[in-house]
Amino acid sequence: MRNKPDSAEFAxxxxxHTVTRAQVEAAASRLPPAHSATFSKNRAWYALVGxxxxxxTDLVAEATGTKxxxxxxxxxxxxxLDFxxxxxxxxxxxxxxxxxxxVRSA
Incomplete structure (x- = not known):
């Protein structure tokens, strides 16, 4: 089993900016899951946390205060972060x- 990284960078x-696994896990506990009443078919990418x-985007923004x-x-x-x-x-x-x-070709 590989070690999970503690932090990752994003722009x-x-x-x-830096985001940590602990920040993401805490943010997930505050946000309603996407498979609840907040689900939108206009959003395509999700992360499984727990x-x-x-x-x-909502998850990283909630975790760091920066979208x-x-x-x-x-x-x-x-x-x-291995989610x-x-x-x-x-x-x-x-x-x-x-x-x-x-992918756009040049």
Whole structure:
């Protein structure tokens, strides 16, 4: 079993910030889980913290008081902390993906 990292960095407005596992776990305890009445099909990326799914941007913002620059930044920070990160997909998202999340070729 690998050791879980204690902290990860993310960017917001061009500034680097640090988030810790303890901050994320505490934030998850304060936020309603995404699979509750707050669920929105307009949000695609979630992290599993304990038994609750939480929208990645809300989770990092609640944990640090700073909203990440974008969804990718939030999900990569949570992944770096070894939290499972999952994508909610249905319909066209399963076949073509989210237009904002596709790799752009130069």
């Amino acid at each position: 917001s407005g061009g500034t680097r 038994t609750g799914l939480h929208y990645v 990440p620059s974008d969804v990718e930044t939030a999900r990569l920070a949570l992944d770096a 499972p990160v999952v994508c909610w997909a249905w319909g066209d998202l399963l076949t073509t993906g989210h237009p904002g999340h596709r």
